[in-house]
Amino acid sequence: QSALTQPASVSGSPGQSITISCTGTSSDVGAYNYVSWYQQHPGTAPKLMIYGVSNRPSGISSRFSGSKSGNTASLTISGLQAEDEADYYCSSYTGSSTLVFGGGTSLTVL
């Protein structure tokens, strides 16, 4: 059960769009539509932003969207805002009632 692969860091300017990738295998990301994304600000608990690949929980801005192609899932943030600066983690169901997370991506808003 290896961790999913995310870029260590991404950056963008206010108003721009950025995409964070999350690469797994045909046994996790590629096998199930159970990818989720979490936002974590320093010193706080993670916050669910996307679940089931592309679903937003109530209260999450439509600027956040998710997608998947093959073994790679993506989180796109449009209209980047200063408050979006945080760490982002993906996770995937891997079958047999187990979960795996990505290593996390640090987003910097320039």
Place this chain on the structure above:
Amino acid sequence: QVQLQESGPGLVKPSQTLSLTCTVSGDSISSGGYYWSWMHQHPGKGLEWIGYIYYSGSTYYNPSLKSRVTISVDTSKNQFSLKLSSVTAADTAVYYCVRGDGYSRFDYWGQGTLVTVSS
């Protein structure tokens, strides 16, 4: 509003057992429909799923930790607990309790509690 709160010792000696409890309010564990989970995050590192439990007592664990982990539930107190045995410094982490659907929607998280393993 659903709230989860972790409690337990912040310092554990090497080779001992780490024990944490999560108290749930705003939802009933025994109502079913959710998996009650433990995650941890080593200092400056990413998240790791430890395992989860259903109200019936069915448990599912991360294979890498399975030999040392026990998660239990007390529906009468609306609590669930984590025990991690034979701890080492590598188990020093922030531990979170989380409500989820077992697949993807882990929607309510406790604030997290730092557990340090040190003599």
